[in-house]
Amino acid sequence: MFLHREGFATIFIASIVLIGINYLSDRFITYSLIKNILVILSLAVFVIILQFFRNPSRKLTQDVHSIIAPADGKVVVIEKVFEKEYLNTECMQISIFMSPFNVHVNRNPVSGIVKYFKYHKGKYLVAWHPKSSELNERTTTVIQTNGGQQILFRQIAGALARRICWYVKEGDTVNQAKEMGFIKFGSRVDVFIPLDAMVNVKIGEKTIGGQTCIAQLK
Numbered sequence: 226m227f228l229h230r231e232g233f234a235t236i237f238i239a240s241i242v243l244i245g246i247n248y249l250s251d252r253f254i255t256y257s258l259i260k261n262i263l264v265i266l267s268l269a270v271f272v273i274i275l276q277f278f279r280n281p282s283r284k285l286t287q288d289v290h291s292i293i294a295p296a297d298g299k300v301v302v303i304e305k306v307f308e309k310e311y312l313n314t315e316c317m318q319i320s321i322f323m324s325p326f327n328v329h330v331n332r333n334p335v336s337g338i339v340k341y342f343k344y345h346k347g348k349y350l351v352a353w354h355p356k357s358s359e360l361n362e363r364t365t366t367v368i369q370t371n372g373g374q375q376i377l378f379r380q381i382a383g384a385l386a387r388r389i390c391w392y393v394k395e396g397d398t399v400n401q402a403k404e405m406g407f408i409k410f411g412s413r414v415d416v417f418i419p420l421d422a423m424v425n426v427k428i429g430e431k432t433i434g435g436q437t438c439i440a441q442l443k
Contacts, residue, residue, distance in 0.1 A: 229330060231390055231407045232278025239274050243267040277410070280330055285402035285435045289371065292334045292422065292440040293402050294432035295378055296414045298323040300439075303428060308417045311341050311367055312377055316417040317424060319439055321432055323383075323412050331391075331408065332435045333368060334416055335376050335442075336401040339393050341367035347382070364391050364406070368399060374442055377417040380408055402435035419443075 228236070250263045286293050302320035323329055347362040362382035369375050380389050391406035393399060416439065418424075423441040426432065432439065 227280045227282065228275065229278045229280040229407060231409065232274070235409075236274060236278065239271060243271055277325060277329065279328060281328060283433070283435060285332075286438060287336070287401050288438070289336070290442050291401075291438040292376060292416065292418055292442065293332065294321060294426075294434050294437040294439050295332050295334045295405070295416060296321050296323050296329070296432070296434045297327040298414070298432055298434075300426050300428055300430045300432060301413075302415070303424060303426070305420065306417070308377060310343075310365055310377075312375060312417065315420060316377070317420055317422065317440075319416045319418065319424065319426065321414050321416075323408070323414070325410050328434065329408050329410075329412065330404055330434060331380055331406040331414060332402050333393075333399045333405045334378055334401070334439075335368050335370050335374075336399060337368040337370040337376075339366060339395050339397045339399060340369045340375065341365065341377075342391075342393060342395050344389070344391075362389060364389055366391075366393060366405070370442070372442070374419055379415045380406055381413045381415065382408065383410065383412040416440075 247267055250260050254260055298321040301322045304318055306318045308316045343365050345363050364380045367375050367377045382389055388409045393405050418440050421443050426439045
């Protein structure tokens with residue numbers, strides 16, 4: 226188990242704050258019960274922060290005919306929609322909700338060339354809100370596969386997430402299942418795939434980023 230680099234600063238700041246709180250409690254609080262409670266709460270908060278930024282080593286799935294889950298989480302949407310930002314066509318949308326307890330590393334669903342990338346400022350609606358895909362802080366990435374298919378996916382900030390990180394830009398050649406970004410705290414990823422692709426997941430199913438095949442390309 227490793228910690229993701231996006232968490233180093235947060236973990237350091239949290240450590241200083243928690244140590245400071247317990248130092249002050251030891252100096253100025255006389256009741257040992259309160260001191261012990263603060264120690265326990267501090268340890269719990271620190272463990273939660275550590276688990277949030279975990280980056281487990283895993284065997285990645287790489288298959289030119291597969292669209293791989295870009296994130297750990299639960300499938301909350303599978304529906305036909307009109308994608309109007311870039312593709313301008315009807316697609317099948319698959320949305321994966323990441324709770325604060327999921328691994329929050331985001332991965333490329335396919336290999337290919339990044340044809341489009343854009344960061345959008347926005348609101349912080351809860352990630353499962355139907356309008357979060359259009360109104361929340363988000364990024365949009367389009368990867369064109371070697372077969373010519375274009376897969377669009379969005380990193381979407383949730384009510385708790387205040388920072389989206391990404392490591393791709395237009396023109397990059399990217400590899401399937403490799404890291405492309407990170408979202409801090411609860412969030413969501415939407416994937417827009419061709420209508421003729423075969424969906425392999427169902428509502429409520431858990432996904433593992435970089436491993437779960439969510440659809441098959443024709």
